[in-house]
Amino acid sequence: MNNHKNPTIYDVAKRSGVSISTISRVLNSPDKVNAETRNKVLDAIDSLGFIPKAEARARALRQTGRIGVITPFFTAPSFVQRLRGIAAALAKENFELVIYTVETAAHLENYFASIPLTGNLDGLIVMSLPISDANVKRLNIPTVLIEYPNETLSCVEIDDVAGGRIAADYLIKKGHRRIAFLGDTDLPEYAIHPVGQRLSGFRQALAEAGIELPESFVRLAPYTQAQTRQVAAELLNLPQPPTAIFAATDFQAxxxxxxxxxxxxRVPEQLAVVGFDDLDMAEYADLTTIRQHLDESGRLAVEILLGRIADPSRPVQHIHLPLTLVERETA
Amino acid sequence: MNNHKNPTIYDVAKRSGVSISTISRVLNSPDKVNAETRNKVLDAIDSLGFIPKAEARARALRQTGRIGVITPFFTAPSFVQRLRGIAAALAKENFELVIYTVETAAHLENYFASIPLTGNLDGLIVMSLPISDANVKRLNIPTVLIEYPNETLSCVEIDDVAGGRIAADYLIKKGHRRIAFLGDTDLPEYAIHPVGQRLSGFRQALAEAGIELPESFVRLAPYTQAQTRQVAAELLNLPQPPTAIFAATDFQAxxxxxxxxxxxxRVPEQLAVVGFDDLDMAEYADLTTIRQHLDESGRLAVEILLGRIADPSRPVQHIHLPLTLVERETA
DNA sequence: AAGAAACATGAAAGCACTTTCAGTTTAACA
DNA sequence: TGTTAAACTGAAAGTGCTTTCATGTTTCTT
Structure with missing residues (x-):
């Protein structure tokens, strides 16, 4: 009857003509079962391909650890690259990687409500997403935040403000005076907004150098190629176009x-372009950019997390990953 | 009494003065519970430190809500894009995504040995990896293969041979006669080799059109930008260089x-270039390429898998995703 | 104000096993 | 042959949770 389904111990019992208790005994304390009966049962188990589920589950939950990653749905390549760092570090350690992608604020809230309870995880990494203090309090497992600071949790932070400064300083040093900014507007309410920080660092550095940043030089475009091009073209068609553009993201660069x-x-002769992230693509495009060590940030988060899991008494760590300018051909 | 033990929903029920059904409800469908009651229950949950046991839940539910994906370690963007399709489809259906990355053949074998026993998954997707008949037999959960055919399992297949033909035919139609092929050599023993298929389709189409493909026009390079460029340059510096190159991969294109x-x-005037995959990057580079609907393949695999989980009697499906030529500016 | 519709909740029946307890065999021994 | 201890085995009572069904309560119609 129950032919090609998942067999249970009832099926095995029927097949071997004994009661389920005996099956259970064969499995758990074989010596308490008559050898003949035992063999009959084992045969039935084999021929049905029976796998005791509870046991498997228990083993699963004990032997291999599970760590979860809450991440914005990965459209942006930078998320993926971080994730890659996480996956690489985790694979080495025999941990399972469970991914929770968030697409709406409710989604995120939902995860925070249910994961600590029901997620069955040994640790959690929250990637590029904000977390309220209330939710922090609810977390009952070791957690590391990426790209979002918190007092009581370990974090791997990116100093976006400094990144903006680096870009500005570099362009200023190169002699540019008309420098524009192009960021993205895709700011779903649940996400964090590093672009704003990058702009603010950029602004500061320009101000300190006494360089004006007219509002027409600060442009935002949705995070798509077509729209970014459009906005960039507008910038370049200005009567007094910029001689350099800092894009808040490699993708937009x-x-x-x-x-x-x-x-x-001509780039860089007529227009210098600096990006931010140092995606894989940046190398292809020979893009001068601010590297934020995406892979590394993921790897580091894992390292801290596993350390904490192994020894919960370890102190909380707040790591600032250094940003570096990668000079290539576009600026 | 049961003070510092592992609290169960019975304890929570007692503490909050409602029945266990209600506890279960606030955990699983909070909106079906009066807000006041819900808060009482949540308080009790918090103060008892209650954590529902996954095993019991899985038993009652007869499913775990988790589906696993075995994937080559995602260096290649195409893997990631497929994964994206999977993640998107899964998130909608409220399934957890567990990722197993494969870096060695042993690794893969290991997964196949342990996942059926211990994985505690409702379903499995094997992405761009081969699976032996022996391992197929071991699998005791619904499984869908991507990019690898198998009689007894559902698969989402890509017709790489046809893809090679499409590229060749297109370039021939455009008047090219000296057409080269550039593939990749990164063929770890555990992976599948779609590039070979693409070459073979490409070869066939050229042969049928009576166009010669000298061995010097078939080049393989490791899957890195630098080495690909190097090999491409060699091709272009031939005394009689090709007028068109079909790259087996967008990344190499x-x-x-x-x-x-x-x-x-100048491209496409002096050299036509056709890629394969239609990665996000392809659009940026205005690359003419063979689209294999990466996202879609992932989504589809999920769809088939969930269908099978819901109703195991559904027949095995073998889906061939159509390949289409996306004409952009490079050929 | 009566009846309908919508909500909120609890009782109880699973789910797939494990374990205790008691009954039945069997084998050994006088 | 009759006892008896040892060895088996099955019935049944858990295990912690979900879900259906039924019963009470509200709220809404008209």
Missing amino acids: LGVLKAARQLNI | LGVLKAARQLNI
């Missing part, structure tokens, strides 16, 4: 490069 | 474009 190419503007 | 740019070879 690529859009700028593309727009420049279409307008026959 | 980008390398070719880059090499051409460095050699001041």
